[in-house]
Amino acid sequence: MAAHKSRTTDPDEIRHFAKDSAHWWDETGPFAPLHRLNPVRMGFIRDVLAPDAGGSLRPLAGLKILDIGCGGGLVSEPLARMGADVTGLDADDVAIGVARDHADANGLDIRYLNDNAEDLAGREPGAFDCVVALEIVEHVADIDLFIAAIGRLCRPGGKVIMSTLNRTPKSFALGIVAAEYILRWVPTGTHDWKKFVKPAELAAAMRRHGLSPERSSGLIFNPLTNSFSLSKRDLDVNYLMVAHKPETKKK
Secondary structure, three states: OOOOOOOOOOHHHHHHHHOOHHHOOOOOOOOHHHHHHHHHHHHHHHHHHOOOOOOOOOOOOOOEEEEEOOOOOOOHHHHHHOOOEEEEEEOOHHHHHHHHHHHHHOOOOOEEEEOOHHHHHHHOOOOEEEEEEEOOHHHOOOHHHHHHHHHHHEEEEEEEEEEEEOOOHHHHHHHHHHHHHHOOOOOOOOOOHHHOOOHHHHHHHHHHOOOEEEEEEEEEEEOOOOEEEEEOOOOOOEEEEEEEOOOOOOO
């Protein structure tokens, strides 16, 4: 399905990522930081959604999860491997093609849609036990409309898990100057610091659209191990936020 004209998607952002879509699964390419983030992100999601799963290989079995801004499927695939019924959503048709091909090659049954969040919310309100939107909110055109759509897509009692970049001097130094110009981890122009979102701003937007923030966790990079880890205190650069959609009160 082709994406319709959307008030949340930014055509410039879509074009920026589309030019590198062939490299989504290259662990040393332009999406290398996302590959480094994935182990800690997946562990976090597992702990939020299945805290009592123990050593289960399919701790997310029975859960319908929507991955917004799925790109080439870096998050959708491990969620599916953990047993979830996954829908991946992206406005970039090239990335969706890459995601479908990679899932097929690996025998994974994932529904991928080339569409936007607000249109899907109109067709499938309350359809998902969990909505994840990782490293995407800093690229959308209208945060309020985007989170409103997320709120509609999540079922009452369900969870929302988001991650983004804080708007601080430290995030400018590390997320822009170091990552784009010095270390060349990501292509120049990948991020606009003015579009980074403070945790208080994200939490307020969630509350405006019927979601209740629960907790946040920072993501910090260790150059010695070339890996990320969670931090309860340091949310200055990357962070995750969990919210839930309250159950509908019975009259």
